Amino acid sequence: MEEMTKKRNALLAKKVIEGLRSRNMEAEFAETKEEALKKALELIPEGACVSMGGSMSVHAIGLSEALKNGNYNFIDRDAYEDKRQAMLLAYDADFFLSSCNAMTEDGVMVNIDGNANRVSAIAQGPKHVLFIVGMNKICKDVDHAMKRARNVASPINAQRFGLKTPCTQTGSCMNCKSADTICCQFLITRYSRHAGRIHVILVNEDLGY
Numbered sequence: 373m374e375e376m377t378k379k380r381n382a383l384l385a386k387k388v389i390e391g392l393r394s395r396n397m398e399a400e401f402a403e404t405k406e407e408a409l410k411k412a413l414e415l416i417p418e419g420a421c422v423s424m425g426g427s428m429s430v431h432a433i434g435l436s437e438a439l440k441n442g443n444y445n446f447i448d449r450d451a452y453e454d455k456r457q458a459m460l461l462a463y464d465a466d467f468f469l470s471s472c473n474a475m476t477e478d479g480v481m482v483n484i485d486g487n488a489n490r491v492s493a494i495a496q497g498p499k500h501v502l503f504i505v506g507m508n509k510i511c512k513d514v515d516h517a518m519k520r521a522r523n524v525a526s527p528i529n530a531q532r533f534g535l536k537t538p539c540t541q542t543g544s545c546m547n548c549k550s551a552d553t554i555c556c557q558f559l560i561t562r563y564s565r566h567a568g569r570i571h572v573i574l575v576n577e578d579l580g581y
């Protein structure tokens with residue numbers, strides 16, 4: 373990432389962190405993927421039961437790999453033949469790992485989901501939810517965050533899964549109702565009822581979509 377962009381992001385992150393804390397969430401800033409990984413592993417005690425939604429950002433900092441290879445009870449959905457069973461186990465995990473599709477400058481998160489296992493676990497169930505969020509996901513306000521989630525994150529994710537949706541042809545949301553749509557459930561997280569349940573690590577890198 374270009375030096376001036378990193379400088380701007382570091383300044384903006386202070387506002388984002390203040391916003392998250394005002395919403396009863398924990399938040400901290402990491403300059404690099406390596407620093408983010410170190411901070412994440414400091415938060416998750418050995419032996420913890422950990423699950424995750426489909427998150428490129430969690431993979432990108434090396435967290436899923438570290439948990440798989442470490443002394444943790446990591447629920448690896450890909451290794452489960454019964455995906456429903458893996459999803460149900462996630463609701464009682466000590467930690468659920470995720471990113472968000474977009475976040476506002478004052479700490480509101482937007483997530484869109486097809487199966488809803490990710491947004492439902494963010495909303496309720498796991499004792500802790502740890503978000504890994506690249507500064508590329510920060511948007512001015514909820515309107516911009518929703519536009520980013522729908523017109524950037526969802527079309528790219530639809531491409532990633534090889535889905536037959538209009539956005540895989542146009543590159544932008546066409547507000548479809550196709551059978552393959554991944555835009556079934558929209559979650560806006562504006563406050564955490566339970567102090568310390570949600571923890572966000574903002575990373576000064578481009579992570580995920």
Ligand code: SF4
Binds near residue numbers: 527538548550555
């Ligand atoms: S609503 Fe349909 S077209 Fe729009 S992003 Fe979602 S899947 Fe793509």
